Amino acid sequence: MKNIYVIGVGLIGGSLALDIKKGDPQSNIFGIDINDTHLEEAKQRNIIDAKADYAALKNADLVILSIPVNKAVEELPKILDAISETTLVIDVGSTKLPICEVVKTHPMRRNFLATHPIAGTEFSGPKAAIHNLFQKKTNIICEVEKTAFKLQEKALQLFSDLGMRIRYMNPEAHDKHIAYVSHLSHISSFMLGKTVIEKEKNERDIFDMAGSGFESTVRLAKSSPAMWTPIFQQNKTNVIETLDEYINNLKRFKNYIEQDQFDDVYNEMKNTNHIKEILKGIA
């Protein structure tokens, strides 16, 4: 694939651009972004070769749509309007049902592949783009049967070159499960950060007491609100379900402490310890 257009030159789009260029130095990487400062930065960092616009998408072999999910559902139909018959378009968003819905009757639906690379950091923007972000990570592909076979093949070659393993899932199942293993983690981390900051706001040196445990648990609270707000919006029903269950579990745990049921406190933790085995294999 010679002409690659990256729409949204941030953490994910930028990191994909870096790896693609490294794998094929002859490819031309074009950047499209509503934030011109980010585009300039991406150019200076050699993440993209040049800026472009939608009119140029007819020349694209590959379009990577890596913008917040509320913008992605607005832009994807326009992108599909602008491409050629042989262009592959992929998105990388953390919700999959709305994006599959918005293009289901589009005449170019077969040029689109819905994907979710489970990779990232808590940082954002072109400066967050890094090499090898996708190595050994899972990429979830939704509604693969709706994409043209030749374009599926192209996409799978790309993901293989990036070092990713593939899982197939329908968008409903994706959005439901990802609410548990990703979206809830972000909310629990943001609210932990909020709770501690509120309490200690007048005693900043209290954070000297914080160890690596707090740092690890609150890490995701550094994430981009512009990226995460529309994810929670699009996955509202599933996210609310996870929050209800999480809050209920916290209340039960608190109740055990209040009632001095410390055997139950012990067992709650003991029964969760096997997360050790479950997590083996995650980065």
Add this chain to the structure above:
Amino acid sequence: MKNIYVIGVGLIGGSLALDIKKGDPQSNIFGIDINDTHLEEAKQRNIIDAKADYAALKNADLVILSIPVNKAVEELPKILDAISETTLVIDVGSTKLPICEVVKTHPMRRNFLATHPIAGTEFSGPKAAIHNLFQKKTNIICEVEKTAFKLQEKALQLFSDLGMRIRYMNPEAHDKHIAYVSHLSHISSFMLGKTVIEKEKNERDIFDMAGSGFESTVRLAKSSPAMWTPIFQQNKTNVIETLDEYINNLKRFKNYIEQDQFDDVYNEMKNTNHIKEILKGIA
């Protein structure tokens, strides 16, 4: 200090033993533990030189008490009964008020220094003991004025050799603030792990979808229930307060999502983002 007795040869006691021995190969490190398997393991791993018992504590220059906090309050008075006039005894527990209370009228109170090294990992037992665990970490010392001046000096030299920075605090303030920056993180992490495991227990391969974000947020759920249950018990009032505030923050966030107040969702996250700056300097 030539004769060092480590009571509880786990993560913290074992790691202290390793660094002390490395700093002074002539020192004799003795281990005391109710778990004989741990003692044998500690010997095989060269964490301790030999096993010992309380009758030998009269020969101790330094006693390190590194056992669960419920056991520590039971053992400390007996230890102080057994030592000599020149022995320094330190504990390393995550709660400081109960341990200071239990020895406040003990005739050997001046031989004891209450400390809390903010260091650790989610692992436990002698196999978790590692070198340099305390390098650049904070050690909180409580009621320093109640310890004999010469023994304070010995302790400070030890902590300096281990690479630690010192903060002084009264036990009430310690227990209140540590509930926020440590104890709450552990509960939020355990309950996150529980919520996700419960939901996905019949679909184990869903954890293929989990990324490094989930892994980081749930890391503390691997921690030892035997260590943490008595911490929550001893710090019950403060822990319940932090849980009330955390649960209320989660409910408010959920309510914003339910009511489609996504500007508020955004602002909640935006206002917490400055955790980035606060965390600078933590390992």
